[in-house]
Amino acid sequence: MKKLNILLAGTVACVALSSSLAHAERGADGDLKILFWQAVSTMNPYLSGGTKEALASSIVIEPLARYNEKGELVPWLATELPTHENGGIAQDMLSMTWKLKPDVKWSDGSAFTAEDVIFTWKYCTAPDGGCAQAAQYEGVKNVEAIDPHTVKITFEEPKPYPYSAFVGAQSPIIQAAQFKDCLGAKAPGCTAANFAPVGTGAFVVKDFKANDVVTFEANPNYRDAAKPAFASISLKGGGDAPSAARAVLETGEYDYAWNTMVEPEILESMLAAGKGRLESSFGTQVERINLNHYNADPALGDKRSTKEAGPHPSLTDPAVRRALALAIDRDIIVEAGFGEAGRPTCNIVPAPEVVASTKNDSWCLASDIEGANKLLDDAGWLPGPDGIRAKDGVRLSFLYTTSTNSVRQATQELVKAMWAEIGVDAELRNASASVFFGGDPASPDTFQKFYADVEMYTNNFDGTDPEKYLAEWLCDKVPSPENGWQGQNIPRYCNPEFDKLLGELSKTADIEKRNELAKQLNDMLTEEGAHIPLVHRGDLSAFAASLDGILMNSWDSQIWNIADWHRKK
Amino acid sequence: MTEATLSVAPPAKASTPARSAMNDMWRQFRAHRGGVVGLCVFVFIVLAVYVGPYIHTVAPNLINIRAKNQWPSWAHPFGTDNLGKDMLAQVLAGGRISLAVGFTAMSLALVLGTIVGVLSGYFRRLDGPLMRLTDLFLALPLLPLLLVIIMLFRDTLRAAFGPESGIFLLVVFVIGITSWMHTARIVRGNVLAVKSQEFILAARSSGMREHRIIVRHILPNVLSSIMVSATLGIASAIITESALSFLGLGFPSDFPTWGRLLFDGANFLQLTPSRVLWPGLAISLTVLSVNYIGDAIRDALDPRTLRR
Numbered sequence: 001m002k003k004l005n006i007l008l009a010g011t012v013a014c015v016a017l018s019s020s021l022a023h024a025e026r027g028a029d030g031d032l033k034i035l036f037w038q039a040v041s042t043m044n045p046y047l048s049g050g051t052k053e054a055l056a057s058s059i060v061i062e063p064l065a066r067y068n069e070k071g072e073l074v075p076w077l078a079t080e081l082p083t084h085e086n087g088g089i090a091q092d093m094l095s096m097t098w099k100l101k102p103d104v105k106w107s108d109g110s111a112f113t114a115e116d117v118i119f120t121w122k123y124c125t126a127p128d129g130g131c132a133q134a135a136q137y138e139g140v141k142n143v144e145a146i147d148p149h150t151v152k153i154t155f156e157e158p159k160p161y162p163y164s165a166f167v168g169a170q171s172p173i174i175q176a177a178q179f180k181d182c183l184g185a186k187a188p189g190c191t192a193a194n195f196a197p198v199g200t201g202a203f204v205v206k207d208f209k210a211n212d213v214v215t216f217e218a219n220p221n222y223r224d225a226a227k228p229a230f231a232s233i234s235l236k237g238g239g240d241a242p243s244a245a246r247a248v249l250e251t252g253e254y255d256y257a258w259n260t261m262v263e264p265e266i267l268e269s270m271l272a273a274g275k276g277r278l279e280s281s282f283g284t285q286v287e288r289i290n291l292n293h294y295n296a297d298p299a300l301g302d303k304r305s306t307k308e309a310g311p312h313p314s315l316t317d318p319a320v321r322r323a324l325a326l327a328i329d330r331d332i333i334v335e336a337g338f339g340e341a342g343r344p345t346c347n348i349v350p351a352p353e354v355v356a357s358t359k360n361d362s363w364c365l366a367s368d369i370e371g372a373n374k375l376l377d378d379a380g381w382l383p384g385p386d387g388i389r390a391k392d393g394v395r396l397s398f399l400y401t402t403s404t405n406s407v408r409q410a411t412q413e414l415v416k417a418m419w420a421e422i423g424v425d426a427e428l429r430n431a432s433a434s435v436f437f438g439g440d441p442a443s444p445d446t447f448q449k450f451y452a453d454v455e456m457y458t459n460n461f462d463g464t465d466p467e468k469y470l471a472e473w474l475c476d477k478v479p480s481p482e483n484g485w486q487g488q489n490i491p492r493y494c495n496p497e498f499d500k501l502l503g504e505l506s507k508t509a510d511i512e513k514r515n516e517l518a519k520q521l522n523d524m525l526t527e528e529g530a531h532i533p534l535v536h537r538g539d540l541s542a543f544a545a546s547l548d549g550i551l552m553n554s555w556d557s558q559i560w561n562i563a564d565w566h567r568k569k
Numbered sequence: 570m571t572e573a574t575l576s577v578a579p580p581a582k583a584s585t586p587a588r589s590a591m592n593d594m595w596r597q598f599r600a601h602r603g604g605v606v607g608l609c610v611f612v613f614i615v616l617a618v619y620v621g622p623y624i625h626t627v628a629p630n631l632i633n634i635r636a637k638n639q640w641p642s643w644a645h646p647f648g649t650d651n652l653g654k655d656m657l658a659q660v661l662a663g664g665r666i667s668l669a670v671g672f673t674a675m676s677l678a679l680v681l682g683t684i685v686g687v688l689s690g691y692f693r694r695l696d697g698p699l700m701r702l703t704d705l706f707l708a709l710p711l712l713p714l715l716l717v718i719i720m721l722f723r724d725t726l727r728a729a730f731g732p733e734s735g736i737f738l739l740v741v742f743v744i745g746i747t748s749w750m751h752t753a754r755i756v757r758g759n760v761l762a763v764k765s766q767e768f769i770l771a772a773r774s775s776g777m778r779e780h781r782i783i784v785r786h787i788l789p790n791v792l793s794s795i796m797v798s799a800t801l802g803i804a805s806a807i808i809t810e811s812a813l814s815f816l817g818l819g820f821p822s823d824f825p826t827w828g829r830l831l832f833d834g835a836n837f838l839q840l841t842p843s844r845v846l847w848p849g850l851a852i853s854l855t856v857l858s859v860n861y862i863g864d865a866i867r868d869a870l871d872p873r874t875l876r877r
Contacts, residue, residue: 242836262836263651263836263837265637265638265651265837265840266836266837266839266840269839269840298724298727298728299728332634335634336634336637336651336652404816406833406836409822409823409833410651410652412822412823413630413632413652413822413823414632414634414652416823417630417632427732427821428821428822428823429821429822430822432816443720444720444724445720
């Protein structure tokens with residue numbers, strides 16, 4: 001036995017030695033095993049709005065520029081970032097020019113040119129294409145080639161913040177030659193292309209099994225001859241968050257598990273095995289409770305939560321909204337469900353630093369049960385015989401929905417207990433995440449329909465500019481049967497002043513001024529109680545202890561720098 | 570010849586006072602040792618669940634985040650969960666719901682299944698249509714059906730009976746009407762076998778009404794199989810309820826049931842094993858004891874064993 005051990009140790013030493021000699025050589029580190037507990041259904045992010053597809057495809061296809069781990073834009077397939085200073089953005093803000101890197105090759109060996117960039121725009125904006133990332137190309141009038149490595153984008157109206165088309169994991173460049181017959185309605189039918197796109201990234205798809213396993217191998221034509229360090233990747237899908245975390249942290253079967261949203265004490269016990277580590281990064285995700293401004297009484301049938309239902313009988317009272325916010329102790333919620341992957345917040349735009357407001361932290365961050373009780377007393381909401389406050393026959397009892405997830409259910413119970421202290425009752429309900437976020441207009445349980453008084457979920461915005469995100473609270477974005485419940489103004493908040501201020505933001509180019517306006521808009525939403533922001537959530541992923549080179553990124557794909565990942569030597 | 574003597578037995582029993590028949594059955598039941606143990610365990614569980622909260626007076630929904638994930642102690646004999654709620658109080662409260670759901674849903678399924686089974690076994694003309702109906706129900710995918718029913722009627726029942734009893738009625742009804750088919754099949758088969766025996770022929774030729782024959786002669790003879798499917802039904806009803814809760818369609822999430830406690834505790838198995846142990850043990854013991862009781866009752870009710 002002892003001899004065997006020595007022999008084994010010797011072999012390991014030899015292998016270690018040879019691999020350290022082979023450092024900075026493509027494919028030297030063997031296979032990388034990735035686990036996504038939500039399986040990948042396609043490698044084409046233009047045909048899926050899902051984060052997991054955008055993530056998986058970022059291994060293969062790349063954008064012109066992307067956000068680094070600090071949220072700064074860095075040129076990726078372009079030589080430099082177009083700015084006002086270098087003349088890349090026209091003074092009238094109606095056009096911008098990208099210069100492409102000259103030596104980039106597609107994985108099939110052909111050259112990467114401006115034609116591919118133009119084609120990508122055409123692909124996503126083709127009629128009947130159902131492009132999931134169409135919003136990225138909104139306001140783009142034309143994309144043209146000045147020479148094979150220079151692309152000019154013209155906009156329909158001045159764009160103070162033009163970095164959205166061809167920027168970030170949501171709008172990578174696809175190869176014109178491969179997708180040329182897949183425009184418009186034909187797009188979903190091009191299975192071979194959608195499952196194995198030709199890319200410029202560090203890896204190419206070797207085999208794709210929808211909703212199961214994807215295998216990749218190193219791209220022989222990748223622009224850096226020394227990268228990637230791994231020869232292949234196998235990406236397995238399915239399972240749930242706890243088992244994914246366990247496979248990395250406790251049993252060490254996998255190297256990387258994405259989005260391990262599990263109770264902190266469970267993760268801690270897994271970490272004790274010493275096989276891996278957790279990395280978190282904070283983007284713009286905020287867990288919030290939306291307060292319905294329209295009546296959601298089930299007796300109203302299909303009219304509930306629409307304009308015809310009328311205002312909510314109790315939640316339209318500012319005192320009630322403020323009291324509900326005051327009663328919540330965010331520290332307890334963070335401690336019970338989020339641990340290091342969460343921070344208490346009172347902002348719906350919590351990051352980047354320059355737009356994160358601190359104005360409301362003074363009254364909102366700490367819980368104030370007495371203050372909340374006094375507010376309700378003064379507003380005439382008095383406790384009934386059952387301890388629940390009521391006024392004119394309207395009881396402060398709310399139907400509180402969210403998606404099914406043990407952390408969310410625990411948060412629901414905590415909030416219910418906190419509200420009970422100010423005489424407010426809550427009835428808890430949860431719907432399966434695929435239904436709740438599914439957006440099926442026939443289902444009564446989607447978050448857009450909001451057939452409840454309050455509901456809780458997380459949302460965020462891509463990139464670092466909050467303008468498009470804040471526009472979700474405009475009066476005309478309220479979901480209704482007329483727009484197929486597609487609006488994003490879920491709390492049904494409507495304030496003409498907010499609309500006016502946002503109009504000002506969309507016309508402002510000066511960055512300082514934009515940040516100031518964004519803060520004001522954010523404060524307005526919190527002060528007026530459109531919603532109650534609870535927790536600024538981080539992205540939390542598990543990595544094997546042997547993995548190095550990871551830069552967790554909440555602004556772009558988490559695996560944006562996979563070419564640099566390698567084994568510790 | 571044995572059948573001929575057997576066929577006379579039930580009417581002969583009928584002439585003796587009911588009291589002594591009950592005594593007979595009780596004696597028979599006691600002879601089944603597993604049944605007696607099962608009955609003791611079951612009575613203990615029911616007592617614990619209904620009387621226990623008066624002794625252990627902690628509220629099951631009381632959150633105390635400072636006392637989370639505790640191992641068993643005097644204050645919390647079953648430990649606490651990750652929100653600091655007392656597990657013993659939750660298991661007791663959950664037991665009341667789970668037992669009520671299990672028994673009511675099982676009874677509903679049993680009544681439906683027995684009626685369909687007896688009718689289709691005894692009356693030839695009804696056999697085809699009723700068995701095709703059973704096929705239809707068997708072929709329906711259960712979970713999607715449950716989802717649709719709950720989606721359609723949830724708000725109506727909630728408005729009429731309040732959130733908790735409304736959901737209770739819905740869950741019981743939904744589980745009941747989707748789990749009677751196997752009972753119906755088994756009962757039908759047994760009825761067909763019993764029907765062809767000579768004592769039925771004798772009863773019929775003596776001018777006995779059809780419904781009297783069914784109640785007096787057929788039912789006692791198929792009771793054993795009904796009992797077996799009933800005991801299995803309780804277990805599956807408790808499990809189906811927990812599956813519904815898990816999908817967010819059963820009781821509200823702060824409403825403990827055994828199945829729900831088991832699901833929620835599964836992730837904490839390493840940290841606080843008692844979270845899984847007690848609800849799991851409660852479900853297993855209930856199912857096992859009911860199974861043994863059913864077995865003993867079957868023996869006690871079987872006309873053949875009664876004669877011994």
